[in-house]
Amino acid sequence: MTGDSEDPNADVQYHLEVGPEDVADTVLLPGNPERLEKIVTHWADHEVRAHHREYRTATGTYEGTPISVTSTGIGSPSAAIAVEELARVGCDTFIRVGSCGALQSEMDVGDLVITTGGVRQEGTSDEYVREDYPATADHEVVSALIAAAERLGYDYHTGVTMSADSFYAGQGRPGYDGFEAAGSEELVDQLRDANVKNIEMEASAIMTLANLYGLRAGAVCSVYANRETGEFRTEGESRAAETATLATHLLAKMDDVKREAGVDCWHAGLSLEDV
Template sequence: MTGADIDDSEDPNADIQYHLEVGPEDVADTVLLPGNPERLEKIVAFWDDHEIAARHREYRTATGTYEETPISVTSTGIGSPSAAIAVEELARVGCDTFVRVGSCGAIQPEMDVGDLVITTGAVRQEGTSDEYVREDYPATADQEVVSALVAAAERLGYDYHTGVTMSADSFYAGQGRPGFEGFEAAGSETLVEDLKEANVKNIEMEASVILTLANLYGLRAGAVCTVYANRETGEFRTEGESRAAETATLATHLLAKMDRIKREAGADRWHAGLSLE
């Protein structure tokens, strides 16, 4: 297919993005990225105001304010391929900071259901990021985003853990669970134990591609997930979902304050010598 064969509405460089159906005026600089479209309403409940900007496929976008800070949210659906599309198209319309807001399975015994996991880096077990860059390229969270998420969790009084996340491409075989009729993928019986021994904190399905693309494009990204299950203890409850949403929302406001303080101080990056107080 040549460029002449592509309809304007499918042009990846058009102002209105093909999959998300958003343009530059529809979104803020910072975007929260939940997987589940239904999580959007739970996120905007913490904001002062919002408007729905677009609905298309698994992608729902809303934009509003929190404590006078502009903020957006776009659902990505399940998995890294659709999350990569969201980051690509949001970056094309000017967004520069991304925070995944999701749920996860913990694999360390001291982590309780309802705790938060703030990702500092990710094991790239998903395949989407491999199509962008060599497999030994690190998926690292932006230090400023991590700092803002930690500060937000501290202010809100939520229990949290920081560390390495593993992002998989499948919920079943790729996370060491049996498939249909007990099918077991090669290596699945030792997967969780191997990750636990490597001090990986949790498993989910989108963080590593979001972090990888942000680093490749010179953007900021991080992730905060609520623990729904602990694979070590066998505990499972869909509890505390709103904690990640509230933490990410407050972190967006803190990032805006950090950016203002940096400008006033003439600093290029946030560092320990600066203060949010």
């Protein structure tokens, strides 16, 4: 316990300022608070429930499915706080919606990357569990994101994501006045050779915490830059938001089918053809 002045188990959470009645079971997690308005344009309705620091939360519906969004700010430390406090008020599924740098030459700016697992180069998850614990996306979230991208006709890639703690040195970019961190020149090449698909800053911590707590998590990011070709454009943000929104609806339907079939996990023998 931390004392009455800052009890993290209170009904209204200390950083997010949300309670159980403010959020749906599934929450989309963009970094930028301004991205919230772009996400909710895909919903039937929404209401902003809280805005404190970098954390802005709205809840609404899509095709009758309750859905929430909470911005996390930049980086894994603040994203972990969001997962912690949203889990405390009953949320059980988290989908990071963001932007990224692609590492493979065939990945175009504007494409989507659906994460299947993460390289934990961020330090936040190290505070929770040993460094060789894997950051893996929930297979149901991955399946829903793929199904959504397919239905929407968006180009996408699946694979391993590296999450860094630094936008500059930690991603192999020069720092101020040309500073280069040790190993930064080789970093991108090493990741590319290991078939890592993209770099961003939050996914591995979100997935690690979700796995530790028995929750579901995944990530879909739009490619803003290709580190192999040097191309850069802020493109595809709406595609990631729309894909994550539809995936939330599909996850709810998958859960309905599981209940009807009397099974705990989604598998290939079940169908969403009529959803």
